[in-house]
Amino acid sequence: MLQQLDALSKLSGTRDMQRHQRAQDQLVEGMKLLQRAHDEGFTQPLRLQQACSLLIEAIKQRRGDIRPYLGLAYIFMLLEDHAQAQKYVRQALTLEPDNPLVRSFQARIAEDHQRIAARRQTLRHSPGPSAASIAAADQGLDYDALYETAQSEIRKLLRELMLAGLSAPVSNARGIAALEQRQAAQQAGHQAILAQLKIVDEDIDTADLVRLLKPVEAHLRRSQQVIELSKQLQSLAARLREDIELAAQICEEARGTQDPADLEVLEENLEALLDNADGYAQSIEELQQQHQQLADIETLYAQLQEQIESYQDALEEAQARLER
Numbered sequence: 001m002l003q004q005l006d007a008l009s010k011l012s013g014t015r016d017m018q019r020h021q022r023a024q025d026q027l028v029e030g031m032k033l034l035q036r037a038h039d040e041g042f043t044q045p046l047r048l049q050q051a052c053s054l055l056i057e058a059i060k061q062r063r064g065d066i067r068p069y070l071g072l073a074y075i076f077m078l079l080e081d082h083a084q085a086q087k088y089v090r091q092a093l094t095l096e097p098d099n100p101l102v103r104s105f106q107a108r109i110a111e112d113h114q115r116i117a118a119r120r121q122t123l124r125h126s127p128g129p130s131a132a133s134i135a136a137a138d139q140g141l142d143y144d145a146l147y148e149t150a151q152s153e154i155r156k157l158l159r160e161l162m163l164a165g166l167s168a169p170v171s172n173a174r175g176i177a178a179l180e181q182r183q184a185a186q187q188a189g190h191q192a193i194l195a196q197l198k199i200v201d202e203d204i205d206t207a208d209l210v211r212l213l214k215p216v217e218a219h220l221r222r223s224q225q226v227i228e229l230s231k232q233l234q235s236l237a238a239r240l241r242e243d244i245e246l247a248a249q250i251c252e253e254a255r256g257t258q259d260p261a262d263l264e265v266l267e268e269n270l271e272a273l274l275d276n277a278d279g280y281a282q283s284i285e286e287l288q289q290q291h292q293q294l295a296d297i298e299t300l301y302a303q304l305q306e307q308i309e310s311y312q313d314a315l316e317e318a319q320a321r322l323e324r
Helices: 002-009 021-039 045-061 066-078 082-095 100-122 131-139 143-164 173-200 207-256 262-289 295-322
Strands: none
Touching: 021 045, 021 066, 045 066, 045 143, 066 082, 066 100, 082 100, 143 173, 143 207, 173 207, 207 262, 207 295, 262 295
16 A cells, blocks of 8 residues: 555646646655655654644645555555545545545445454453453443543544654753653553553453553653753753863962962863863764754853863963063
């Protein structure tokens, strides 16, 4: 199904080519992201979010093209939101009612919906009443309703993650606190869903729901990595500020000293600052290789370099003054 969609996305007519080139570019890029998400096993919600955004923009640019509608239908089928998937297929059908590919998408989505519903019914642990089901009956539990609720909660959480995207690392305490607060809320939602699945799994196989939950778990892992990186950046920024302050302080000492015996200590301080600056440069380079945004850190590093240069000038002036 994805291969058919990918092949269709590469077709482009000659009519109005210039006018619709932007829509074509967005469509192709969206399909590349969708293919990448497929290759990753759909474990990265950000890929699907980016693909959705591009396909929606492609529709805005060229509403008469069925391809982005089918791409969105495929994404929502993956999320097991078959109602939304069929909505986009119907929109494609209004444009090309006789297109066999659109009809095949419609049939495939309907089959997928039936397959999941049938699997949930057939993969119960046993045909006879289990101790759990008897207890559930006594407690008034409806496992089918619990299954539907858990499925709905997973879809809701997935949509929230897709819309919010993955936050960028920050280097300040307030930003880190916000990241941790968001992570805690998402983890709480994830834990609540796991608790629901544990109950449902007593009577209904939850393999489909566990699979649907994997992108959420992947997002949570990446979010935790962002928080850890943010704390690393915060520590780096704090050390840079300390050295900037230290360099300014000893710069004033160099300008005011009248004792030649101070020169040796001042030179040692300069060597220590230069060593620290080399370490910062290496850390920044490593982070840049990870494609991290380091504007705040780079600004602090530039300030440190300027302060070290001022200190070097002050030290040279002190040496010239005291070694006469």
